[in-house]
Amino acid sequence: MSTSHRSTERFAAGHSAAVQTPLPQGESHLLLNNLRKHFGGQEVLKGISLAIPAGQFVAIVGHSGCGKSTLLRLLAGLEHSSAGSVRAYGEPLATQQQQSRLMFQDDRLLPWKTVLENVGLGLQGDWQEQARAVLTEVGLAHRADAWPSQLSGGQRQRVALARALIHRPRLLLLDEPLGALDALTRLDMQKLIERLWLQHQFTVVLVTHDVAEAVQLADRVIVLEQGRVGLDLPILLGRPREASCTAAATLEQRILQQILAQQAPEPVIRPSHSGVRWAL
Amino acid sequence: MSTLSVATPLRLRWQRPLTHLRRWLAPWALPLALLIGWQLAVELGWLSTRVLPAPSAVIVAGWQLTVSGELLTHLLISTQRALLGLLIGGSIGLALGLLCGLSRRSEILLDSSIQMLRTIPHLALIPLVILWFGIDEAAKVFLVALGTLFPIYLNTLHGIRSLDPGLIEMARNYGLSGWPLFRQVILPGALPSILVGLRFSLGLMWLTLIVSETISASSGIGYLAMNAREFLQTDVVVLTIVLYALLGKLADSTARLLERRWLRWHPVYLKEHQG
Numbered sequence: 001m002s003t004s005h006r007s008t009e010r011f012a013a014g015h016s017a018a019v020q021t022p023l024p025q026g027e028s029h030l031l032l033n034n035l036r037k038h039f040g041g042q043e044v045l046k047g048i049s050l051a052i053p054a055g056q057f058v059a060i061v062g063h064s065g066c067g068k069s070t071l072l073r074l075l076a077g078l079e080h081s082s083a084g085s086v087r088a089y090g091e092p093l094a095t096q097q098q099q100s101r102l103m104f105q106d107d108r109l110l111p112w113k114t115v116l117e118n119v120g121l122g123l124q125g126d127w128q129e130q131a132r133a134v135l136t137e138v139g140l141a142h143r144a145d146a147w148p149s150q151l152s153g154g155q156r157q158r159v160a161l162a163r164a165l166i167h168r169p170r171l172l173l174l175d176e177p178l179g180a181l182d183a184l185t186r187l188d189m190q191k192l193i194e195r196l197w198l199q200h201q202f203t204v205v206l207v208t209h210d211v212a213e214a215v216q217l218a219d220r221v222i223v224l225e226q227g228r229v230g231l232d233l234p235i236l237l238g239r240p241r242e243a244s245c246t247a248a249a250t251l252e253q254r255i256l257q258q259i260l261a262q263q264a265p266e267p268v269i270r271p272s273h274s275g276v277r278w279a280l
Numbered sequence: 281m282s283t284l285s286v287a288t289p290l291r292l293r294w295q296r297p298l299t300h301l302r303r304w305l306a307p308w309a310l311p312l313a314l315l316i317g318w319q320l321a322v323e324l325g326w327l328s329t330r331v332l333p334a335p336s337a338v339i340v341a342g343w344q345l346t347v348s349g350e351l352l353t354h355l356l357i358s359t360q361r362a363l364l365g366l367l368i369g370g371s372i373g374l375a376l377g378l379l380c381g382l383s384r385r386s387e388i389l390l391d392s393s394i395q396m397l398r399t400i401p402h403l404a405l406i407p408l409v410i411l412w413f414g415i416d417e418a419a420k421v422f423l424v425a426l427g428t429l430f431p432i433y434l435n436t437l438h439g440i441r442s443l444d445p446g447l448i449e450m451a452r453n454y455g456l457s458g459w460p461l462f463r464q465v466i467l468p469g470a471l472p473s474i475l476v477g478l479r480f481s482l483g484l485m486w487l488t489l490i491v492s493e494t495i496s497a498s499s500g501i502g503y504l505a506m507n508a509r510e511f512l513q514t515d516v517v518v519l520t521i522v523l524y525a526l527l528g529k530l531a532d533s534t535a536r537l538l539e540r541r542w543l544r545w546h547p548v549y550l551k552e553h554q555g
Contacts, residue, residue, distance in 0.1 A: 076453060098455065108450040112468040112545045121464070122454040149547045163454070 028089075029054035029171065029203045030075070035084035037070055044070045046227035047084065054170070057197060057204045059214035062224035062259065068207045069175060071224070075205060076102040076173050088171070100171035101164035105179050107156040109148040109163075116144040119162045127166075134162040138192060154185035158192065165196065172197075174206040178213065190217055194239070211259070215251050216241055223258050231258045333515040338522065341515035350504075355523070358500040361417065362489050362527075365424020370481060373429040374474070377436025381470070382462075387437075394433060402426040403491055415496035420489065427488035428481035435477025439470030472546065475539050482531040490524060 030052040037045040044067045052058055060068045073079045075086065077097045088096040109118045119131040135141045138158040148156055157177055164172060174193075178186045194217055197204055208214055214221045215235055223231035233255065237247055315335050321327045322334035329337070345351035376394065380387040402423060413419035443466060451465045493502020501520050508516035543549055 078449065078453065102453050104446065104450065106446065108444075108446050110447060110451075110465060110468070112471075112543075113464075114545075121451070122456050122460075147545045147550060149545070149550060167454075 031087045057219045059206045059218035066224040067227045101169040102173040103177045105176045107160040134166045138162045337515040365421045369425030369428035373432030377433045381440030398430045420492045423492045427484040431480035432477040435473045439473025443469040479535045
C-alpha cells in the first residue's frame with residue numbers, strides 16, 4: 001500500500017520537474033493484467049499478465065502471428081484491449097500516452113519535411129536547438145537540412161529514433177525497427193539503441209523476430225506463443241555484450257528451442273491499419 | 281599514349297558547349313523549318329493568303345494590334361475571365377475534394393452526385409447558360425468554373441485517398457490532430473496530386489474560354505478571332521490561335537514552376553536539381 005503511494009508521488013515529482021528521474025529497479029513501470037484482444041472471432045492475445053520494471057529492456061519474440069505486434073500496438077495506444085488492463089505507474093495507460101513513443105518498422109518520416117523538421121514534429125516553440133542536439137546524439141547533425149529521400153535506410157531509422165527521443169519518453173516501443181536494415185547497419189543501430197538506453201534509462205519494449213538481437217540487447221526475453229507467454233527468460237549477461245560468447249549462444253539456443261517446439265500458427269488475417277478510415 | 285590523354289580533355293572542352301547548344305536548339309529545328317517552308321509557300325504563290333497568311337503577315341498584324349492597344353485590351357479581358365473562372369471552380373473543387381476526402385459521410389452524400397455531373401460535357405450546357413446569363417460575362421466565367429472544377433475535385437480526393445495511412449498513424453501517435461495534422465501531413469501529402477489536377481484544369485480553362493468566347497462575346501481573344509473572320513482577316517485569325525497557344529504554354533509553365541517550388545522535397549525534383 002505504502003509502496004504504491006510512494007511510486008505515484010515520485011512520478012508526480014518527476015513529471016512536474018520535466019526531468020526524468022530514473023526509478024529504482026524493481027518498481028513496476030508497466031503492469032499488464034490478463035490482457036486480451038480479439039479481432040472478430042479470432043483471439044490474438046489470450047490473457048497476458050506481465051510486470052515490467054522501470055528502465056528494463058524487454059524483448060518480445062515469437063512466430064509471426066503470435067500477437068507480438070498487437071501487444072505492442074496495445075501498449076502504444078493504437079489498439080484497445082478487448083479485456084484486461086494495462087497500467088503504467090499505477091495509472092490507466094491512456095493517461096500516460098505522452099510518456100511513450102513508438103518506433104515503427106518503416107521509418108515513417110514525412111518526405112516533405114527536412115530531417116530537422118521531422119525530428120521536431122509535433123513540438124511547439126523553440127524546438128530547433130533541441131532537435132539539433134538529439135540529431136547529434138544519433139550522429140546525424142550534419143544531415144539536418146537534408147530531405148528524407150536523400151538518406152539511406154539506416155540513416156532514416158536513426159532520424160526516426162531521434163524523433164522518438166526528443167520527447168524524452170519514459171517508455172520506448174520498438175516494432176522491429178531494424179528488420180529492414182542490412183546486417184552491418186543493424187549492428188550499428190543495436191549499439192546506438194543500447195547506448196542511448198543506458199544513457200537515458202527509459203523502459204524499452206522491443207518486438208523482434210531476431211533471437212540473437214533479443215539476447216544481444218534485452219534484460220529479459222519473452223516468447224509469445226499463440227497469444228500467451230510461453231517463456232519469460234532473464235538475460236543475465238554483463239554489458240557491453242559480445243555477440244558470439246558461449247553464454248549468449250546457450251540462451252539463444254534455449255529460446256529457439258522454445259519457439260521451434262511450437263508449431264507455427266495458421267496465418268491469421270489481421271485487419272491492417274490501411275482498412276481504418278480516419279477523419280479530422 | 282600520353283599525347284592522347286592530354287588531347288582528349290582539350291577536345292572535350294570545346295565539345296561540351298557545342299553539344300549543349302545543339303541539345304538546346306534541337307527541339308526548335310522542326311518548328312523553324314516549318315515556318316520557313318510556310319513563308320516560302322505563300323511567297324511563291326502555292327498557298328492562297330485566303331487559306332493561310334504568311335507568318336510575316338501574322339507578325340505584322342500582331343504588331344499593328346499591339347500598337348493600337350486593341351490586343352492588350354482583349355488579352356486582359358480574356359485572361360481575367362479565365363483566371364476568375366479558375367479561381368471559383370478551383371476553390372469549389374478543392375473544397376469539395378477535401379470535404380469528401382476527409383469525411384466518409386460527406387463522400388457518401390456528395391461523391392456520386394458530383395461524379396454524375398462530371399460525366400456531362402460542360403460545353404453541352406452552353407445553350408442553357410446563354411438562356412440563364414445571356415451573353416454576359418457571368419456566362420463565360422460560369423462555364424470556365426464548371427470546366428475547371430472537376431479535375432481539381434477528382435485529384436484532391438485521389439491525393440487524400442492515396443496518402444500513406446502509416447504516416448497518419450505516426451502523426452497521431454506523435455500528438456498531431458486537427459488543423460496541425462491537416463496542415464503538416466494531409467495537405468502536403470495530397471499536394472502532388474492536387475497540382476496534377478491544376479494542370480488539367482488549366483488546359484480546360486483555355487479550351488472552355490475559347491469556345492464560349494467564339495460563340496458569344498463582344499470582347500476577348502475569341503471575339504477578336506470571330507470579328508476577323510467576318511472581314512476575312514486570316515492573319516488576325518491565325519494570330520489569335522498563336523496567342524492561345526502561348527497562353528496555354530504560359531499557364532502550363534506556371535504550374536510546373538509551382539510544382540518545382542512546392543514539391544522540391546520530391547525525389548523527382550531532387551534528382552533534377554542535382555543532375
